[in-house]
Amino acid sequence: MSLVRNSLSLLLCLVSLSAPLAAGDGLRSLADAERRIFSAVGRLQIEGDRMCTGTLIAPELVLTAAHCVVDRANRPIAADDILFLAGWRNGGAEALRYGRRIAIPPDYDIGQAGAAGQRNDIALVQLSDPIERHRIVGLRIGADPEKRETVGVVSYAEGRSEYASIEENCPVIDRREARIVLVCDVDRGASGAPVLRFGPDGPEVVSVISAMTWMGDRKLAVAIGLDDQLPALKAQLSGSKRVRPAEAGGIRQLSRDEAVSLGGAKFLRP
Template structure:
């Protein structure tokens, strides 16, 4: 499959664009997606993120950069709103540190090489321990042809986390998953799930960009495989690589709760 990559910034959302829109097909009783949240950024921008532990949120790396200047977003300017629904969140958390994959370059051309490294992990200031907000288990990447679902705060459903209709994994290319899911503004960092027969979701990927199939013109979305990249990010967080300059995990009073892994350069 050949596809034309579109600009990654197309997937950022803004609260100005989102006003007046509400999610479709989201019942108050369906709380499976409470661990999906809006990642609030400066200038009314937002992305989507998902909890994979009480303190760790996975999202896209480009969400950590200012879309207009290309500069990294200050940690103090990021907030995670777990289970954001119609103007209220089930939990509000500030960010302690944020890391992206080594060699990710926000200023690089919007191509597949950039997508392949477009993954970030955020450590929250305080864990979210709430019986209605259960972090997602991560699963193995699905096989080609498998059905998956994307949960996001896109521009026409920005007020509640919504599972889109199931779509298919069309192809896997060197760590990039090409999905038939059609995504829009606000979908950056959205979790991609495999759904078990009993309805239990497993997080298998994260949305990075939207694209178009060159042969058919059909819209597709590009997501990054979590397998090895997530292990690298967990190790970076454990080492405090994303803490503000001059601050160590010891001086910040952070214990190595999430992983005992040592960082190995790819």
């Protein structure tokens, strides 16, 4: 799907993260020392054959994009069809949890085109059981980034679905309410990835990747801010109308055959 919008008086061709594109020079695999810091970032396996990126922000809460967890009719998918693979790397994860419930902004509509449809493109997945291992610490939430601020992104995507990659120097070139445009290399599977501010107290999540944008031959990313929606999503998980409950999937280790299957999956756009 391709959408066209005018932003900063420039023509931006908004395309879905399903478009296969080459990685940029600033994108690299996480170094060994960084893997522990970012073990809260994981791969979301959705209905067995689709992939997004998610971030643990509390022991039982994963932040991602809303379009990752709804079907084409804008209905939340069954939460226990979501598997969060924290710190996934080459067939192994630091922790595995199924979803239990999903929270989505009440006015989110996957069928709404352009900026209007993107501004609420965030979601929370409540896990079947909390992740409380000392190696995995949920990332802190920070204020939405400002224009001209430099941020980073950690994500999984097509061609690098078996390991997390990082791009550290992504300048924010536009911000209109909750919609943030940054110069950063994203691709299919990066939906829901955390946009990060790096400070003396460690990284903090400041927005969520929603889509990819082209401006001429430059690849940009569209992210959605958290300030307006995140508190309401947390409140939803205490019992609101857009939460879809499901039976807890429980905690278990992947079998060898399952790990091979996950590693070889062909991912489709959520």
